[in-house]
Amino acid sequence: xxxxxxxxxxxxxxxxxxxxxxxxxxxxxxxxxxxxxxxxxxxxxxxxxxxxxxxxxxxxxxxxxxxxxxxxxxxxxxxxxxxxxxxxxxxxxxxxxxxxxxxxxxxxxxxxxxxxxxxxxxxxxxxxxxxxxxxxxxxxxxxxxxxxxxxxxxxxxxxxxxxxxxxxxxxxxxxxxxxxxxxxxxxxxxxxxxxxxxxxxxxxxxxxxxxxxxxxxxxxxxxxxxxxxxxxxxxxxxxxxxxxxxxxxxxxxxxxxxxxxxxxxxxxxxxxxxxxxxxxxxxxxxxxxxxxxxxxxxxxxxxxxxxxxxxxxxxxxxxxxxxxxxxxxxxxxxxxxxxxxxxxxxxxxxxxxxxxxxxxxxxxxxxxxxxxxxxxxxxxxxxxxxxxxxxxxxxxxxxxxxxxxxxxxxxxxxxxxxxxxxxxxxxxxxxxxxxxxxxxxxxxxxxxxxxxxxxxxxxxxxxxxxxxxxxxxxxxxxxx
Amino acid sequence: xxxxxxxxxxxxxxxxxxxxxxxxxxxxxxxxxxxxxxxxxxxxxxxxxxxxxxxxxxxxxxxxxxxxxxxxxxxxxxxxxxxxxxxxxxxxxxxxxxxxxxxxxxxxxxxxxxxxxxxxxxxxxxxxxxxxxxxxxxxxxxxxxxxxxxxxxxxxxxxxxxxxxxxxxxxxxxxxxxxxxxxxxxxxxxxxxxxxxxxxxxxxxxxxxxxxxxxxxxxxxxxxxxxxxxxxxxxxxxxxxxxxxxxxxxxxxxxxxxxxxxxxxxxxxxxxxxxxxxxxxxxxxxxxxxxxxxxxxxxxxxxxxxxxxxxxxxxxxxxxxxxxxxxxxxxxxxxxxxxxxxxxxxxxxxxxxxxxxxxxxxxxxxxxxxxxxxxxxxxxxxxxxxxxxxxxxxxxxxxxxxxxxxxxxxxxxxxxxxxxxxxxxxxxxxxxxxxxxxxxxxxxxxxxxxxxxxxxxxxxxxxxxxxxxxxxxxxxxxxx
Numbered sequence: 001x002x003x004x005x006x007x008x009x010x011x012x013x014x015x016x017x018x019x020x021x022x023x024x025x026x027x028x029x030x031x032x033x034x035x036x037x038x039x040x041x042x043x044x045x046x047x048x049x050x051x052x053x054x055x056x057x058x059x060x061x062x063x064x065x066x067x068x069x070x071x072x073x074x075x076x077x078x079x080x081x082x083x084x085x086x087x088x089x090x091x092x093x094x095x096x097x098x099x100x101x102x103x104x105x106x107x108x109x110x111x112x113x114x115x116x117x118x119x120x121x122x123x124x125x126x127x128x129x130x131x132x133x134x135x136x137x138x139x140x141x142x143x144x145x146x147x148x149x150x151x152x153x154x155x156x157x158x159x160x161x162x163x164x165x166x167x168x169x170x171x172x173x174x175x176x177x178x179x180x181x182x183x184x185x186x187x188x189x190x191x192x193x194x195x196x197x198x199x200x201x202x203x204x205x206x207x208x209x210x211x212x213x214x215x216x217x218x219x220x221x222x223x224x225x226x227x228x229x230x231x232x233x234x235x236x237x238x239x240x241x242x243x244x245x246x247x248x249x250x251x252x253x254x255x256x257x258x259x260x261x262x263x264x265x266x267x268x269x270x271x272x273x274x275x276x277x278x279x280x281x282x283x284x285x286x287x288x289x290x291x292x293x294x295x296x297x298x299x300x301x302x303x304x305x306x307x308x309x310x311x312x313x314x315x316x317x318x319x320x321x322x323x324x325x326x327x328x329x330x331x332x333x334x335x336x337x338x339x340x341x342x343x344x345x346x347x348x349x350x351x352x353x354x355x356x357x358x359x360x361x362x363x364x365x366x367x368x369x370x371x372x373x374x375x376x377x378x379x380x381x382x383x384x385x386x387x388x389x390x391x392x393x394x395x396x397x398x399x400x401x402x403x404x405x406x407x408x409x410x411x412x413x414x415x416x417x418x419x420x421x422x423x424x425x426x427x428x429x430x431x432x433x434x435x436x437x438x439x440x441x442x443x444x445x446x447x448x449x450x451x452x453x454x455x456x457x458x459x460x461x462x463x464x465x466x467x468x469x470x471x472x473x474x475x476x477x478x479x480x
Numbered sequence: 481x482x483x484x485x486x487x488x489x490x491x492x493x494x495x496x497x498x499x500x501x502x503x504x505x506x507x508x509x510x511x512x513x514x515x516x517x518x519x520x521x522x523x524x525x526x527x528x529x530x531x532x533x534x535x536x537x538x539x540x541x542x543x544x545x546x547x548x549x550x551x552x553x554x555x556x557x558x559x560x561x562x563x564x565x566x567x568x569x570x571x572x573x574x575x576x577x578x579x580x581x582x583x584x585x586x587x588x589x590x591x592x593x594x595x596x597x598x599x600x601x602x603x604x605x606x607x608x609x610x611x612x613x614x615x616x617x618x619x620x621x622x623x624x625x626x627x628x629x630x631x632x633x634x635x636x637x638x639x640x641x642x643x644x645x646x647x648x649x650x651x652x653x654x655x656x657x658x659x660x661x662x663x664x665x666x667x668x669x670x671x672x673x674x675x676x677x678x679x680x681x682x683x684x685x686x687x688x689x690x691x692x693x694x695x696x697x698x699x700x701x702x703x704x705x706x707x708x709x710x711x712x713x714x715x716x717x718x719x720x721x722x723x724x725x726x727x728x729x730x731x732x733x734x735x736x737x738x739x740x741x742x743x744x745x746x747x748x749x750x751x752x753x754x755x756x757x758x759x760x761x762x763x764x765x766x767x768x769x770x771x772x773x774x775x776x777x778x779x780x781x782x783x784x785x786x787x788x789x790x791x792x793x794x795x796x797x798x799x800x801x802x803x804x805x806x807x808x809x810x811x812x813x814x815x816x817x818x819x820x821x822x823x824x825x826x827x828x829x830x831x832x833x834x835x836x837x838x839x840x841x842x843x844x845x846x847x848x849x850x851x852x853x854x855x856x857x858x859x860x861x862x863x864x865x866x867x868x869x870x871x872x873x874x875x876x877x878x879x880x881x882x883x884x885x886x887x888x889x890x891x892x893x894x895x896x897x898x899x900x901x902x903x904x905x906x907x908x909x910x911x912x913x914x915x916x917x918x919x920x921x922x923x924x925x926x927x928x929x930x931x932x933x934x935x936x937x938x939x940x941x942x943x944x945x946x947x948x949x950x951x952x953x954x955x956x957x958x959x960x
Contacts, residue, residue, distance in 0.1 A: 033660060126921075150916060154921075185649075186950070218957065240511055285507045443604065
């Protein structure tokens with residue numbers, strides 16, 4: 001039997017190590033961030049980091065140490081070393097990594113609270129400075145950093161972007177945790193190739209020892225998932241509220257600033273939504289809560305981006321709106337046909353980015369907005385058919401400068417309707433398991449997908465998806 | 481410019497909707513869990529769920545409603561409906577989904593606090609009861625549930641398991657967030673096929689419209705990742721502390737209770753560890769903190785498992801130990817050679833599960849323990865070579881009844897050493913980017929991987945990996 005009393009007893013002491021307000025060496029090596037937080041003055045400490053700058057004065061060297069633990073690289077730590085004790089210091093150059101042991105003391109300099117008086121300084125690795133792409137004191141742009149995906153996290157600008165990404169992920173986890181959602185890991189490998197007409201990746205086992213390719217590892221052809229929604233619905237039917245935050249894959253050859261072969265996607269599925277408006281309200285609540293959370297927790301990161309001329313005016317406006325306009329597909333078509341460029345828009349035509357841009361910029365005055373109730377023949381089998389029997393209860397959410405940020409729908413929960421649709425597309429055999437969800441009870445559910453990279457672009461104003469994922473994969477590009 | 485003042489102003493009201501202590505309908509449909517939490521007595525509410533049981537009395541029906549929002553299915557909600565108002569109730573059968581609108585009132589029954597007086601009850605979907613695998617009041621086992629992966633989340637037993645999995649994930653996110661780690665999404669698609677000798681999956685683009693298979697989407701052969709560690713090291717070199725919690729893939733044909741083709745893996749990488757013991761201490765701190773967090777937050781789930789004879793005595797013992805024994809590879813070999821079964825153990829031989837089991841059960845008295853400092857020729861190129869030039873600073877962590885739960889090491893951070901190793905394996909060209917991390921400074925780092933499914937097995941005592949991942953993929957098996 002589990003002795004919970006025991007566990008509860010050891011809990012505080014176990015946590016004490018980590019969250020103590022006294023200065024104690026944590027279980028992890030000390031960082032400059034912790035030095036700024038805990039200010040262990042007159043204590044002997046040890047730090048590792050990169051050398052950003054060396055200044056030689058009459059009797060001392062002044063070194064700027066940076067370890068990536070703080071957002072703002074202005075908050076490096078100043079290390080002071082006497083010439084006498086450190087005769088080999090001239091060998092230390094920009095970019096090298098060093099280990100400094102010394103005492104933290106108050107600084108006389110008005111611009112800094114304290115400095116590290118070095119007792120010993122040792123070189124960890126030197127830096128091949130002539131080939132190092134991150135030059136000292138030169139301005140870095142996201143475009144330049146993109147050329148060195150493996151080194152860009154040494155740059156404060158890319159650090160800010162990936163700190164924001166990390167915060168975005170945690171804000172999402174926390175939101176769903178607080179709302180009693182169950183997180184599911186839907187599979188990346190799937191036999192389901194039937195959603196939308198997108199191109200998918202096939203997988204094959206590969207024997208690295210030989211070059212022999214085997215035909216079958218699974219009993220059937222298996223693909224990389226384009227969406228976890230169908231699998232997630234099994235969880236929404238079980239728990240009521242479920243989400244997945246997983247990689248998804250599309251073998252798309254589009255080289256635009258929005259397209260990736262591997263991207264991350266939040267998918268949310270909730271039982272009990274019976275009206276599309278309820279789903280839209282929940283969606284807006286999520287976006288709003290997450291955006292506000294990130295802004296309030298990462299103000300320093302946003303200031304840094306702003307200084308580098310990266311900012312999103314659109315998200316600010318979105319947060320000030322009480323709601324987002326909702327127009328039907330039918331209304332959107334009318335707007336397009338009243339325009340000069342799109343007056344020939346066909347019946348039941350699908351919207352391209354050009355159409356979405358026109359609607360957003362010209363009709364919606366650059367606000368984020370929903371297009372709802374598309375013709376059923378434009379959308380996949382699983383969307384709930386409206387009473388008109390012609391449209392489905394779905395939405396696309398169009399965000400200025402991004403385009404489609406999300407798509408979602410109520411799902412067809414009525415057994416007979418779903419069976420008809422599956423029969424029509426000859427999917428009943430392959431998706432018997434999905435139909436089963438309705439065959440044995442089954443709750444009405446609704447949900448949506450939200451691309452993490454696009455959301456990050458919307459929040460930050462960064463205009464290329466390759467800057468917000470560490471190792472981007474796209475057509476003809478898979479480095480590392 | 482971002483108006484932060486505005487954001488901070490709207491924040492409380494936006495949260496108020498969600499966390500208000502008054503009973504207000506949340507932005508999400510009401511659940512039975514919320515009814516138990518907020519007790520909206522004498523108010524009109526609406527609920528959807530599955531019918532577990534119908535009992536007919538003289539003037540009333542009593543229905544048990546279950547919606548998956550609570551762990552314990554004994555905490556369904558009792559619905560009372562008068563015979564007069566609901567003439568069609570006899571059609572409602574076990575497993576069907578219904579919508580109930582009514583008033584929550586205090587119950588006279590001593591076993592329940594309140595009940596829902598139905599005003600209207602409507603059927604959502606009936607249930608094909610004769611084919612429904614989850615029979616009423618029959619005992620469910622994980623083995624039975626495994627046959628219906630898509631339906632098992634309708635079962636309280638599987639619900640408990642996947643609630644624990646969801647809590648495990650969140651406990652990990654929270655731990656790393658509190659310790660200022662940056663979460664990275666390392667790529668699933670990689671050109672890197674060189675870690676260990678495992679079998680990998682190759683990917684190919686597939687045009688769903690035609691059957692034409694194209695040779696190249698990327699410029700090179702691309703695989704599904706077996707580990708994100710190398711990519712993660714770029715982040716540890718940037719931020720100091722980084723982790724990834726991603727899917728990983730192995731085309732392994734082993735059908736044991738431990739093997740999956742797609743599994744989830746935590747990988748942690750920290751700068752500044754210079755001694756193996758520091759890494760081991762951090763590893764133990766993580767395991768301990770997470771296990772305690774899950775036990776304290778999910779006591780109801782563990783009680784439920786225990787009633788179903790599922791429990792882990794090993795994790796309890798692990799939590800009571802102050803530390804775990806650490807033995808070297810050399811010592812482990814000596815123990816094996818002193819045994820009857822393994823006295824012929826070869827020089828520099830690798831350990832199989834049989835060896836690990838013997839060491840754990842016979843030598844370590846069924847405690848979790850570390851084996852450290854393996855011969856360098858048994859381990860990959862990236863592990864830090866010890867001063868003896870014969871062994872590496874690595875560990876395998878052996879957990880009773882699981883076997884290897886984790887492996888980790890200090891990484892070879894010295895440029896010259898790493899270059900020699902890469903040259904030896906003819907990897908210098910392919911992994912130039914990895915060598916670059918040391919060429920331009922580069923901090924000493926250490927880290928480990930932890931399989932989420934195995935950790936969940938260790939915590940719960942569940943003995944088959946297929947029961948702890950929703951849609952397991954393994955040799956000849958990829959359903960849905």
